[in-house]
Amino acid sequence: MSQVLPVLVERDDDLARLVERAARADALAVDVEANGLFAYRARLCTIQLAFREGDGIAVAVVDALRAPVAPLAPLLGAAGPPKVLHDLTFDARMLAEAGAPLAGARDTSVAARMLGCPATGLAALLLSELGVTIDKQLQQHDWGRRPLASRELRYLADDVLHLLALDARLAERGRALGIEDEIAEECAYKLATALGPPRDPRPAYARIKGAQALDPEGRAILRRLAAAREAAAEAADTPAFKIVGSEVLLELAQRRPARADDVRAVRGAAAGRAATCVAAWLRAIEQGRSDGDVPEEERALFLQVRPPRRELAARRAMETRITGWRRAEAKARKVDEQVVLPGHCAQELVEIALAAGNAGDAAVAAAIARIPGLGARRLARYGGALAAL
Incomplete structure (x- = not known):
């Protein structure tokens, strides 16, 4: 663990001074911690910042439970210096919810993936690229607990202390391969995706593995059981999965017990925090039986329409062509396949081809130009080849 003890910022005036100093930096390393494993609704607990100042690195931990986050908005937004994060999705969402959305961010996990690094976790990259070892023993710590001890502060400092040096090393490798534009485009795409709507808009119960196989009454029961679990989790201020696992809810929806003893016979349904939920499970099952099915507007979520064989064959053929072309181009350029065409772009290309x-x-060229995350450089280089596929 680092011997660097960061400055702990808990007051408005200290935060204002930190923002003033950090705004003059050439780049800003950012990381956040929340308490999502310990509360029903995750709260942003700490924001770690590191920036070059003089001949060294200044490191600060902003206590987001005690200091306001809003004053960080100009610093973390487009007007501030470039931001460097590792795997920014969670950080971006938490900061946006707190009123300080990110802009102008680089992601070292994206750079590492496009450089073909065998391991892209922060600890693995710091070791392979800089020879630095960091301690990850507090990875599942409850960051909502106060006060923050020196050991915790040093742990928090580790996640940003070397991030700027790692970013510089990966950027140098990217420039040597001539792929800096592709890395930047993918970072921008990842940030936009993190700040956009969820990819799967289905309600939580419909996303439970096995829900699609239930009959109408079973899915109505599962919907009620999931709502009962949410209510219990909110009352206990704990994550829903800590009340009972989704696989247990599915089994209850399949078995549909009518007595308390039958509920207890389902492994996990009355254990631990769920011990007080037996009556709630029985009520949910009874309500689901009475419902008979989920609301009409949600029934379409369970319609499984298998495409015709011809369409499936056409999709597989197009995927094979795109994959083969991408592999050959990456080999010729001596770059990772994601540099040539990220997976999400390849999926969009398949849909364009099938709908053409x-x-x-x-029209096809215009559709390709609109693919999110493709970028001007790839379009200029590969637009014609992609249209020909």
Whole structure:
């Protein structure tokens, strides 16, 4: 663990001074911690910042439970210096919810993936690229607990202390391969995706593995059971999964017990925090039986329409063509396949190809140009080749 003890910022005036200093930096390393493993609704607990100052690195931990986050918005937004994070998705969402959305961010995990690094976790990269070892023993710590001890502060400092040096090393490697534009485009795409709507808009119960196989009454029961679990979790201020696992809810929806003893016969349904929920499970099952099915507007979520064989064959053929082209191009350029065409772009390209029908070349080219995350450089280099696939 680092011997660096960061400055702990808990007061408004100290935060204002920190923002003033950090705003003059050429880049800003950022990391956050929350208490999502210990509360029903995760709260942003700490914000770690590191920046070059004089001949050294200044490191600060902002206590987000005691100091306001809003004053950080100009620093973390487009007007501030470039931000460097590792795997920014969670950080971006938490900061946006707290009123300080990120802009102008680079992600070292994206750079590492595009450089073909075998391991892209922060600890692995710091070791392989800089020879630095960091302690990850507090990875599942409750960051909502106060006060923050010296050991905890040093742990928090580790996640940003070497991030700027790692970013510089990876950027140098990216420039040597001539892929800096592709890395930047993917970082921008990842940030936009993190700040956008969820990829899977289905309600939580419909996302439970096995829900699709239930009959109408079973899915109505599962919906009620999931709501009962949420209510219990909120009352206990604990994550829903700590009340009972989703696989237990599914089994209850399948078995549909009518007596308390039958509920207790389902492994996990009355254990631990769920011990006081037996009556709630029985009520939910009874309500689900009475419902008979989920609300009409949610029934379409369970319709499983298998595409015709011809369409499936066309999809597989297009995926094979795109994959083969991408592999050959990456080999010729001696770069990772994600540099040539990220997976999410390849998926979009498949959909464009299948929907093209009798569309003209101009319409197909325009659709390709609109693929999120493709970027101007890839479009200029590969636009014609992608349209020809």
